[in-house]
């Protein structure tokens with residue numbers, strides 16, 4: 158029997174977790190196709206708060222890389238929205254006109270921010286806080302404007318407000334109710350929270366309802382229903398969410414607030430299931446991952462024919478991800494005549510605990526300032542444990558104490574105490590995984606049990622359990638620096654072992670160094686491929702399939718699955734003949750977008766995979782490597798040849814540098830600028846290395862960055878001739894290649910190892926020469942990849958042939 162066709166609408170946290178569970182249970186059962194409206198692979202939406210707060214980057218929150226989808230043979234269409242489901246014909250239709258057949262369909266469309274329907278809500282500068290784009294809007298706005306208003310003092314609003322403070326904005330939180338987080342906190346704990354947040358710099362306008370957003374095109378202020386006004390430049394709406402149910406509703410599937418499902422996540426339509434924030438189960442729509450993951454597990458079992466209990470609903474516990482605030486809330490928060498509550502309010506230490514008991518069972522928990530008993534209490538609540546034989550003290554505090562807090566706390570935990578609330582993982586499961594699978598790091602525990610993979614709040618407790626279970630064998634240092642979850646070895650240890658044992662292939666490295674996963678993962682394989690190439694210089698045979706997807710394809714994959722073609726234009730200099738060729742190819746292949754890139758190149762965007770080799774052939778130009786962890790572009794100013802301020806030949810030097818370093822594998826992308834005078838039109842100060850002409854010489858800057866982590870380059874040295882520039886930069890590049898972590902930009906690397914250290918190394922002439930010799934040897938091995946693809950039929954068939962997706966016309 159052939160594989161069944163499984164289609165999923167929505168590429169978010171709940172949906173992709175369901176697919177992960179399906180792959181675990183029955184890896185060969187389905188041909189899987191996923192449609193995602195956003196242009197990204199699945200990312201950890203929870204961590205958007207930490208991205209906004211500046212603790213994490215967008216790259217760090219990707220949960221399933223592009224490679225993960227490829228490895229699991231999942232056809233992924235990002236930036237593509239499903240607009241219709243035909244439940245009779247069993248097909249879905251996308252906004253791009255694609256029709257895909259399904260045997261089983263999962264709707265996992267999540268929610269959207271609820272935008273208050275007030276006049277002016279569509280003005281520029283008004284945003285929700287739901288996705289990467291919203292996050293980028295806020296970050297970009299903070300670079301130009303200063304005054305922000307967050308409407309809504311719930312979990313999302315307060316996390317957004319903390320982020321905006323970190324971005325240097327003045328923040329007003331406008332809240333409808335008399336106290337913050339009124340769904341999770343009682344008035345006492347809410348007041349403690351407000352006091353703390355005020356200390357951190359947040360301002361609050363309580364009991365106000367927004368009537369209008371003021372301004373012309375862009376927001377300039379808010380007017381409230383009582384007529385008062387405030388001036389603001391950014392408005393973030395955090396007043397709740399609304400499930401994305403329209404496609405289900407329009408397709409005749411039964412919808413209430415969410416898409417109504419039974420205890421097995423089945424909707425009213427045959428073979429159609431819903432999971433996540435878009436689903437409504439027993440009149441509940443959940444907005445936290447823990448219940449959504451439980452739903453996903455049940456659904457995966459149903460689809461794979463595995464035995465499962467029904468999903469019967471969840472009780473959720475919440476915390477707030479704002480540093481300096483420690484709170485936990487679950488169940489009821491207010492007493493009534495039938496409840497007895499235990500309350501402790503230690504104003505001196507800023508601790509508040511309220512445990513509500515109803516019918517001799519814990520029915521509500523509010524903890525502020527000390528949440529170490531949250532998992533134990535939460536377990537009592539979920540399991541409806543009878544507490545009639547217990548004292549108030551034994552309910553409030555665990556039996557442990559004295560000595561090293563962490564291990565004693567861990568020792569005092571019962572095996573069925575939940576450590577990771579998001580993923581429902583208990584201490585017993587973690588200990589069992591550590592012992593049976595010989596795990597030594599938090600990431601490995603996450604890989605095996607999912608614990609810690611969502612909000613990350615439980616990671617320190619997982620580390621405590623590791624320390625407690627492994628005793629002396631737990632190495633905190635290794636934990637911090639392991640290359641990936643497949644090994645406990647750090648980058649430096651792996652590289653040292655490769656050199657010492659003379660390892661020459663990825664397979665050999667994994668075998669000899671006892672990799673935990675036979676095939677490695679999408680984090681270690683590209684890294685090992687890079688390190689082997691760096692060590693073995695011209696002898697290593699590149700493993701193309703271990704490269705990141707763009708490098709494997711020699712073209713950048715775009716959000717709709719098409720590619721871009723950006724030919725090399727040394728130094729940003731072109732000719733009429735080349736421009737003609739580009740225009741002809743663009744016209745012939747109906748290229749939807751022709752655009753100048755930030756690096757002074759011409760990009761053709763929206764190219765079909767199967768057209769790549771033939772377009773490259775007709776262009777007859779080398780690859781511009783706009784996709785690679787290598788030298789990208791050398792941007793130059795016109796310089797002394799034409800500019801009256803120019804003191805040096807910047808174009809000549811730029812072209813020479815680009816010709817020398819093109820195709821060289823580097824730990825991360827390398828961008829270069831060459832200007833012929835300190836006016837610096839080529840922006841050499843924000844490049845990985847930048848050269849600026851001065852009277853009688855050149856200044857060489859390094860470790861600049863014009864991207865997310867904006868950083869001005871540091872002056873490495875001033876030299877007289879262009880030969881000296883090339884020699885200095887050659888040594889710098891090779892030292893970076895040999896000592897940086899894979900995927901570490903020069904800016905981060907220089908900050909880590911220290912500019913003085915780099916200067917000291919490069920000051921020694923012998924060292925510089927040796928570095929250049931190793932670099933030159935490596936440079937010998939590279940071939941032009943586009944010509945290779947044009948000439949080699951095997952490459953064409955393997956990488957560029959069209960793969961049929963089930964499409965009905």
Ligand SMILES: Cc1cc2nc3c(=O)[nH]c(=O)nc-3n(C[C@H](O)[C@H](O)[C@H](O)COP(=O)(O)OP(=O)(O)OC[C@H]3O[C@@H](n4cnc5c(N)ncnc54)[C@H](O)[C@@H]3O)c2cc1C
Pocket residue numbers: 166167168169170171172173192193194195202203204205206237238239240265266267268286287288313401404432433434435443444445446447449478579612
């Ligand atoms: C800033 C922030 C912080 C959070 N913090 C926490 C936290 O600390 N703890 C916690 O448990 N939860 C937290 N959450 C909530 C958590 O992120 C969500 O519960 C979870 O992401 C929901 O998963 P989902 O798959 O149902 O929806 P989503 O993750 O939203 O995924 C749905 C995807 O489907 C796509 N989609 C929608 N319609 C279509 C269509 N027609 N065609 C194709 N694609 C479509 C959407 O664009 C989206 O990418 C937070 C949320 C935010 C925004």
Ligand SMILES: NC(=O)c1ccc[n+]([C@@H]2O[C@H](COP(=O)([O-])OP(=O)(O)OC[C@H]3O[C@@H](n4cnc5c(N)ncnc54)[C@H](O)[C@@H]3O)[C@@H](O)[C@H]2O)c1
Pocket residue numbers: 273308309310311312313314316331332333334337338339340365366367395396397398443444445475476477478
């Ligand atoms: N740490 C976490 O667990 C976390 C963090 C962020 C988001 N989330 C989830 O994301 C979702 C969205 O969060 P949220 O905080 O927007 O939702 P929410 O419904 O929990 O809170 C919205 C808040 O806005 C207030 N509000 C409503 N209308 C208002 C108005 N007109 N003016 C001022 N205030 C108004 C409400 O009183 C409420 O406190 C939720 O499902 C939440 O669980 C969770």
Ligand code: SF4
Pocket residue numbers: 794795796797800801802803804807832833834835836837838839
């Ligand atoms: S950097 Fe100086 S030389 Fe180059 S174009 Fe600008 S002004 Fe002219």
Ligand code: FES
Pocket residue numbers: 576577578579580608609610611612613614615616
């Ligand atoms: S508690 Fe959120 S990841 Fe573990």
